[in-house]
Amino acid sequence: MSDTARTIGVVGAGSIGATVCADLVLHGFRVVLVDRDPAALERARRVVAEAVRFGPMLRPGLPRVGAAEALAGVTTYTALEALGGCEFVVENVSEEWETKRAVYRELDRVLPAGVGIGVNTSSIGIGRLAAETGRPELVVGIHFMNPAYLKEAVEVMRGAETSEACMAYVMGLLADLGKEGIVVGDFPGFVSNRISHLFFNEAARLVEEEGVEPAVIDQIFKRCFGHRMGPLETADLIGLDTVLLTLDSLHESYRDDRFKASAHLRALVADGRLGRKTGAGFHAYGLPAGGTGAAQG
Numbered sequence: 001m002s003d004t005a006r007t008i009g010v011v012g013a014g015s016i017g018a019t020v021c022a023d024l025v026l027h028g029f030r031v032v033l034v035d036r037d038p039a040a041l042e043r044a045r046r047v048v049a050e051a052v053r054f055g056p057m058l059r060p061g062l063p064r065v066g067a068a069e070a071l072a073g074v075t076t077y078t079a080l081e082a083l084g085g086c087e088f089v090v091e092n093v094s095e096e097w098e099t100k101r102a103v104y105r106e107l108d109r110v111l112p113a114g115v116g117i118g119v120n121t122s123s124i125g126i127g128r129l130a131a132e133t134g135r136p137e138l139v140v141g142i143h144f145m146n147p148a149y150l151k152e153a154v155e156v157m158r159g160a161e162t163s164e165a166c167m168a169y170v171m172g173l174l175a176d177l178g179k180e181g182i183v184v185g186d187f188p189g190f191v192s193n194r195i196s197h198l199f200f201n202e203a204a205r206l207v208e209e210e211g212v213e214p215a216v217i218d219q220i221f222k223r224c225f226g227h228r229m230g231p232l233e234t235a236d237l238i239g240l241d242t243v244l245l246t247l248d249s250l251h252e253s254y255r256d257d258r259f260k261a262s263a264h265l266r267a268l269v270a271d272g273r274l275g276r277k278t279g280a281g282f283h284a285y286g287l288p289a290g291g292t293g294a295a296q297g
């Protein structure tokens, strides 16, 4: 990695944050990775090693970087103060209002003036989080899909106060990652999750109410509709805890029972069956992500 490499901060090293970190180092950035849980930081380092090994096979055109070089580009911390030297921060902490709100207040305190924050959220309003900071013009939604390094596009949510300069910066950053930014407005769930979570929830209800096998639901989407993954496989990849938090947040925002989470989904989360990250969700997997040589996705 060159001495002049740009440095981006990534906060939250869970399911999506680890893959955002991998995407950045694959494209020559240094990453300051922060999570309050040291075990998540350790897992993320394994995800980065897997991503640089398998990513270029799965997405031709991805740069090839050795695992040692990639890992040398990632420094890990448990405190947000470590982000002081970053040119931009991508925030990926848990999908809970109080958790994110506290992180935005703290980020605003530790980041130098002029440093922007990309909100990687599934449903929470960009303007609502921006209002927790003294830099609302520098807060923008940047919704990566999982695993970030294999995806060609990102949903970019422009808050009411997000500046032109901030939008231009983010579109440039995405271009540097070989991605297109698709800009949408700031409403709960945005375009992607306002639609996808209805699919996930209805699929879970079919399992619960009609006894349909998860594999059958996923096969219909893949074989009949031509989707690359079915809704329950996708939910397992995202993490069922995150899917449930997102449905709860959409239900609260829209007061619409279409978003009321299925009892089956809630029971899986209560049992600790969170999808790929725990080795089982709607489907059974091998070892959790970051615990094997296999790529996610």
Ligand SMILES: NC(=O)c1ccc[n+]([C@@H]2O[C@H](COP(=O)([O-])OP(=O)(O)OC[C@H]3O[C@@H](n4cnc5c(N)ncnc54)[C@H](O)[C@@H]3O)[C@@H](O)[C@H]2O)c1
Binding pocket: 011, 012, 013, 014, 015, 016, 017, 034, 035, 036, 037, 040, 091, 092, 093, 094, 095, 096, 099, 103, 120, 121, 122, 123, 143, 144, 145, 146, 237, 238, 239, 242, 246
């Ligand atoms: N999982 C996905 O596919 C996906 C895709 C796009 C966006 N998102 C969004 O990204 C965010 C993260 O989702 P996830 O699925 O990776 O969740 P996750 O639960 O897998 O990971 C969240 C991480 O945030 C850390 N964290 C929580 N509070 C923190 C704090 N105060 N300071 C530092 N770290 C903290 C946790 O320790 C955990 O490692 C959510 O807002 C989610 O909606 C998720």
